Amino acid sequence: MPKLKSIIKIEGTLDDLTFYKGKEGYLVRTKGGVSKKRINSDPAFARTRENGTEFGHCATSGKTLRRAIISLLSDAKDDRVTSRLTQTMSLVKNQDLISARGQRQVSIGLATPQGRADLTGFDFNIEAILSSVLLSDYTLNPANGEVEIIDFMPIQNLHTPEGATHVSFTSGFLNLDFATGDKDLQLSPVQNMIIDGTTSNVVLTPAGVPVGTGNELFFLKVAFFQEINAIQYPLNNGAYNALQVIEVL
Structure with missing residues (x-):
């Protein structure tokens, strides 16, 4: 170019x-290239119109998810999260095996095991993939969204960026209907700790169980801070923070 x-x-x-x-x-x-008028009317471009409609739907679905978790996402995303999430939503949409081409829906794709698997594990910050940041196993209780990390030692179980003195953990439990946009996000209290050799259990319990008839999505966020004069500042504006969809039901 x-x-x-x-x-x-x-x-x-x-x-x-x-x-x-x-x-x-x-x-x-x-x-x-071909004019927009021809693409919108020429039967030869029917497939193009169908692809464009589904692409727009996938982009909208990604936007719906991002807005539903804005309180988690604001400091844990990369510059290309929009396009990456649209691509993932396209994979989910492909699992809609009942709608006509050009009308396939993310919400229907998420009704399938493969559609939910395609979204599970999505990292909103590709520069801080959760599995590379958190070097410890965790468990999820899908009944209440509680995430637990047993015997966690920050200095050993984290890939800590230079300058970080503290780390915070947050879990999220979201009910999101991709067909209607209805959403309910419940967050756990933030658990903050100094990055040292102390061992403790991290228990993140969302404030409640979200209501709704959509899919249930579970999130885990790891955020780093630097303490200066007893005040913790986000490290490099959140560039090292990790946020992942850890399960979809």
Whole structure:
């Protein structure tokens, strides 16, 4: 992709050139391809329209999930979480084996074991995958969303980023209906501890059992802090924080 090298930074369309800003800087490309009008009406592009409809649905489903857990997600995500989650939702949608092509739904895909498995294990921060950050086993009680880590020693059972002095754990129990958008998120109290050689049990019990007729999703979050003058500050604005969907029912 050609790069724009100029002291003037342009975004938009000029004649047959489109200027835009990407991760690699300001880029330029030529306009081309089939017109939107033809894609929307030509029978030859029926498959394209079906794919576009399902892609939009998957993107919306990912947005629905992100908004449902914004209190967990705000400091535990990477720059590409939106596109990665859309891809995962597409895998879930593919498990809808009853709807016509172009009308397949994430909510129906999640009614299948494989659809739920496709979403389980999703890490919202690809730079801090939970299994690489938390070097300890944990158990989940799906009845109340309680997550427990037995005999946890922070200095031994964490991959601790440089500068971190404290770590916090939070669990989340979400009921989310992807068809209607109805949601209920229950969080555990935050358990914060110094990163040292002390051994203890981490028990994270959500405040309640969420209500609703949607899927039940369970989350575990690990967040790092640096203490300066008795005040804990988020380490590098949460760049090392991990958040994962640990189970879907």
